[in-house]
Amino acid sequence: MTALVSRNAWSLGLIGLLLVLVAMTKIIQPDFGLSGLESLSRAALPFAFATAGMAVVVIVGGIDLSVASMMAVCSVTAAVLMPSLGGVAGVLLVLAIGAAMGAINGALIVLTRVPDIVVTLAMLFVWEGTALLILETPGGGVPGWLRQGIGGYFVIPGLPKALLLIAVIVAVIWIPLRRSKSGLAIYATGSHENAAFRSGVVVGRTRVLAYGICGLFCAFGGLSLVSLTGIGEPVPGPYLLASVAAVVLGGVVLGGGRGGLLGPIIAVFVLRIIRTILTLAGVDPNVTTIVEGTVMVAVVMLATVVTYRRVRV
């Protein structure tokens, strides 16, 4: 039990923070209830998937600057294909495309041996251009069930479908992976690439896998974007910055090898609820940006100081 607590100390701390923030919301706005939570988790959907994807590549020791662009590609592909192809086939195709894009990113990093940050910077432009080529202006459409699929509650009132979707999708992809040999390889590569290589980890393939998973999560992100708005939007949203912030806030160390997906996902909700609180408190939306940035920087500073302490002692 203590081992479990100490291993997940960071996530537990975040959950505590989240509960405090929810309580604060309730105090500021007594009306805030289940429907507030429902819309909060709906708005958090694309952020959560972008963050999950980013977390996987940061754990493997890289970074993917092209997450927002990949989400844009997936969103426009879905919006263009679904009216003619139908829902299920469309969803599967988009997921495959997302995974393929991520794998291409990873393969390029492995083959060219150019640093991840440079390759994905270049691919940010490539995917953004691709999205614009597929759909020049926002348009297209998605079947109604996809839109209804993310709104409302599941079975018992109080369990938002969006929240359930995030939990189920991330768990189904991540937990088996993490328990498998490949998952171990991802962590090994992230903590020390040379050591991993000498212990027989196929480093290149592990990298490609991690980036592919990132692409897959981005595809889910893109799908949730179209489902939220009902149309495909070729211009990438603000998901890059937000996902990096949530990953770091979620206790994944930049440089790789440490952290999981639970922390970052909770961090997404922490960041979203801060926004909600500020909006409810009647703070100017522009000030909200300042507060978000400050929170992000302050949290990272605090985390760095704490980890350094621990190393020194």
Place this chain on the structure above:
Amino acid sequence: MSMVSEERNPVQLGRYLRDNPVVPLIALLFFLIAVLEFMKPGMIIPLRGGRDGLVSIFWVGNLIKFAIPLAMLAACQVLTMLTAGIDLSAGVVATVSAFVCATLSPLIGIQLAMLIALGAGGMVGLVNGVGSGVVRVHPLIMTLGTGLIATGCLQVYQRFVISTGTEIPQMLVWLGTGRTLGLPNGLFLFVPFALVILWIMRFSGFGRLLFALGSNENAASLSGVRSWQVLVALYTLSGLIAALAGLLYLGMIRAPSLSLANPLLLPSVAAAVIGGTSIFGGRGSFAGAIVGALILRVIDTMLTLLQMPQGARILIFGLIILTVTGIYERIIRQG
């Protein structure tokens, strides 16, 4: 850089190119310009188009003019990358400085407004420096965060000055749009600036400290380098440079907006990387970044000329950055 000589003596060539990264880049630049001339005869060599002159001064001037702000922002990236950092707030800082200068000029006079604009840039840089140098936050996160905060501050600030109107200092307009002997006046700012940066990197003690920190931070601190002091000074300098670039860009575009220089950020990273600066620190050249900025501008012109849809242009831009850095990495690795 022919294939034959590469096969004959790959190791030596690689070593030579690693020590002189600018040489193949200049070759690439001229190759791209030749392609451009081939695509639209007479564009660069007016004689072929039936006009006078061997080289179109106007075209060259235009190329240089638009490459200058990019090269200045690339200086921020080169300097910070030397210590294995990066400055992702540079684009926002340039925008902030331009906007502050344009809106304060009618209120408090031009000189003071420009000083405050530079001061704002220095402030953001100082915060970056304290964050990454003293508290040891990863520079990528730190500069992204301060960029976000600065954007928010700018939006709040904008509401206070929305009624004052804007004025763009004449001096900046002269620097940004004027020409002397066919060449842009921006060079009057850029040439001394570039010399100072080159001097800092090549000959000053500060420059040596940057290289030392980037090559091996442990070794540097064991030899008595106080890394936090160097990093604070470095990021403050980077903020000032970005603010200066913003002022010049304001004179060039003459329309302040809340996202004026933001689109220059990622190309500035690309220019630094194409110019042979390693994102892991310890290796970098500002001369290379200048050529990198010129190359990016030529590519831009080329893609505009082809009249491709916007999407294809962005896509090809990305592919070219990838190809150039990929080839480059390969050449250097051979050495």
